[in-house]
Amino acid sequence: MIGPLSLCVLGPLLLAALCLVPVRAGLPRWLAAAGSLLTTVVGGLALADFAGHPGADFRFVEAWSWSRYYGASFGLGIDGIGAAMLLLSGLVTLTATIAAFDQQRAPRVYHALVLLLLAAVNCVFTAQDLLLFYVGWELVLVPMLFLIGVFGGEQRRYAALKFFVFTLAGSVAMLALLLALWNATPPGMAKSFDLQQLAANWQVWRDSPFLGGSLAQFGFLAVLLACLVKLPAVPLHTWLPHAHVQAPTSVSVLLAGVLLKLGVYGLLRIALPLFPGMAIASAPLLAVLGTVGILWGALVALGQRDLKRLVAYASVSHMGFCLLALANLTAAGATAAVVQAFAHGLVSPLLFLLVGVVYERAHHRDLDRFGGLAQPMPHFAWFLLFGALAGCALPGLAGFVGEFAALQSGFVAGAPFAACSAVATLAPVLAAAYLLSAYRRVATGPLRHAEHANFADLGAREWAALLPLAVLIVLLGVWPRPLFAAVGESCAVLVQHVLGARP
């Protein structure tokens, strides 16, 4: 019996194959919409279930044996964190599909790749088995490589290659060490890739020698590297601006909305539970990394002339909050990291969509060559202001919930984290400066160029992509409790498990 989760993983795969059948050119986009809608519905129902009945258990569990020898299974299941991420992946993919509804160039291939990406991402977010997780993790790269490398801008191949090599280099070491982990299973125990069993065995990795250190040390470093590249954490972030600048709008939406979340999710699902001792030891370092990312991303964003690159660096800054919150190893912090990831997954796509709107009309993104666009495009200007305010953490919008919770969880978590949070309070100042001055340079003042007066305001497709995100940003900003309730228990148990390794 196929459950809802395997539907989310296998459904998009099937739909992707259907996309390639040359029947009607208009069909693939509806298939992509159907696949993402399916994920949205399942993710939404699961999240509602967790919000209504909070708990740290895994639900919708399915398991088929995959390889008896390796003890690997096609095991799926989600807790609150997974449910939130699944919902996000559905929502963002739906948005990206709407944004690319008029895709002219090779729509079949394009939508098939999007569906393949969706399947891979859903596989990561629902996997209960480390091998399956890894398969999804690496499978994500393939469609993304082609989405950027084929459908991107002038330097698309350079950007795609950089993205691919960066993320692959991050995760090959992970594969090697996962195999080493499996191999180190104590003699009496059945070898398995089951995540919960692996997490329960954390002491084994700690005590197994490996290359002059312990297996846990190397394993943690490998997973950490893989996740930090995806997150991305400074200084491993320089693939991001290229990928975003070269990617078409809808792919940027996917990249910012879903792909970066894999980093947070990997840290929460693999790095922390499997190597709790290492997590505790490196927590202050992670907090510092997060803070550096927050401030560095914000500073560089402030120094950009290219609107899209500015939004990309804003992502670096905002994702730094996830790392900062996660590092303090409290239930509040882990919850804040998930909420911030979710919020960023709504806000950043909105901003990228708006960049796309203006790029489609002006064919450039140079902030110094805009001005006064609020006159021909008032609705666009309001959306841009809305996105900028959401990005600079205005209360009542989603960005505030995540950032505020992240900062304050640091303050209550003890010395090194409080110090990092104190430094990071500068970020909202900088965020207001770079996002609102981007708004100023694009939308306000007198009209800079006469031909800009003919720009059409938002069309139906653009409204359809923007409005749901905006509504959700307000909803999450005004009433975040359901999300906190759904995610909180899982985070609490996870943190409890990690802190159990404290000497």
Place this chain on the structure above:
Amino acid sequence: MTPSSLPPLLVAVPFAAAVLSALLPWRRAALAHWLATAAMAIDTGLAVWLAIGVVGSGTPVHGAHAMWLPLGALELGIGTFADPMGAIMAVIVCALATLVLAFNTWYMHDDARAARFPWQFCGFAAAMLGIVVSDNLFLSFVCWELVGLGSYLLIGFWADRPAASLDPDYQANKHPGARGVVESRLSPAMAQLKAFVMNRVGDAAFLLGIGALLALAQASGHTGAVLGFADVGGWTNGADQVVFLGLSGKSLAILAALGVFGGAVGKSAQFPLHTWLPDAMQGPTTASAIIHAATMVAAGVFLVARCYPLFPPEALQVVGWTGGITCLLTASIACVQWDLKAVLAYSTCSQLGLMFVALGAGAENGGLVAGIAHLFTHATFKCLLFLCAAAVIHACHGHQDLHRMGGLWRKMPVTAAASGLAVLAITGAPFGSGFFSKDAVLAAALEHAQHDGGAAWGPFVLACAGSLLTGAYMLRWWLSVFAGRARDAAVVDHAHDPSAVAKFVLVALMPCTLALPWTAGGWLDRALRSLPPGTLVPGDEANAAHGTAALVAMLLLAVGAAAALLLFAGDAARGRAARLAAALRPLHAFCAELWFVDRAWDRLWRRGAGEQVPAAAARVDLGSAERLQALEHAGARPRSWSLDGLVDGLGGACRRLGRLGSLAHNGHLGGYLAAASVLAAAVVLWGLLW
């Protein structure tokens, strides 16, 4: 019995009005205005109902409270309550908002975008009322930021206007001696950005303060809802046993208080973050009328008063000094401004400084009550002053130069009378409302100085100097606009009083400039008595400094007013003023240059955190502009030292290594054979030797 649903309703009504007037497609802006005005009038009624109940009984009304954000064992909630201070503040906010909206129907009757004003204005008022009735510091912070958004929208009401340096109107109308302002960075769009970012600087401190308080709560074992205003003193309970980040609990409490005050410095435009407020004059004058009176700037003072038990004497000293410095600095700038509105803007900063001087004097010296009383009275007369300024600017076809007006009292008698009363109030003339509250401020500061001596004299002396100048510059303002003869016929010839509705608004505000409505039956004293224990009310026998302070205030007013009359009443006097300015040229220039604070900020922004540092960071991250150019478009990528260049370098090194390896694999059979034979020989040799 006062219903507990009143405090949340106070926020809900203007919010609903804002949503409604934003979403409905109004064919006529006046309709949207009247809807909003009606909503605010209803809200005023509710506020009065609440105030009568709360002030009468002296007990706060608590609305519903809900948990909003779990934070480990702690919970941040949202909820409302109203004590006498909050209830009176709510009445003032609502009443002034109603009047300003009504006035605005006339003021914007020919503005194409007028329909935008009501919803932004109502949203702004709703956010401010949120601060007023919020029952905890967290919700206050939320509303605090939303107030910032409201001001952002209103200041940028005409955001499509160009910078002053490119604006022909501005260039034609400005006073020849205008200086101090960076004209290329003076536009509504810039002003709204500046206001928001400057406020965010203060808010970073506020966030830090909240963080310190939460850390204290966590460390001293609190659980559940925290930061409620019902028990501000309890926030730092148990701080003595806590050591955090190398700080003792006591220093942490001081840090928290200073953090909250940092937020207030931003919102209430205190030195050194005050420069956004004069720039905010780029917005509609009616928006200024509310920003400078009952919302936004009032929020800072209100919040410090709300959290008063949190402030230890060390923090209060900072509050007092900041207020004193701002009071004198901005008053001296106001003396030399040529712009009608700028004088009022700087006077707002100065008066807010005075309130902080009072708050800094400590509750036991009557400072808290004096500060709040001055907040209330100032709100009404400053609102009136700005509405009068709006009427004058409208009458003078947008001209704002004081030097080109004069003689308007004949053409605009109602406006002249209203602003005259307001000027008397702000200068602290007897029987004016300012006399009642400013006297209390000086008394508190004096009492504090006499008690503590030493540094405590600073705020008092600065406040006195500021008050002296207040008399001078406000009379200069009124005399320049209304008295004497018309100096520029083109500006003033067709001037007339505003429409009936607008005149009604001015007249309705006139009684509030008198002391009587505030002191009748001592209702305000009685109401404010319910403030935290240890608070003395001005007029109590215990406050011995009262008589002295009144005397000092009168003396300062007399000197200031005499100076203004000598220098600005009539043409001969204006000649004297010019000669005096010439004689004191360095001082005059220093004040006209705004004490170089604006320039310092501008420089800091361009040379530092705003432009140069980010540009350098961007270079370090992705490399030079040429490299960026090449990264976007096809072509060779120039080498440039940067993080990203380093990655490319690593990639290049790998490629070169590969190329080195591929040299051997060139497909020439001879080469392969040669290599194979050398290798074979080596193996054989190795076998033979070992």
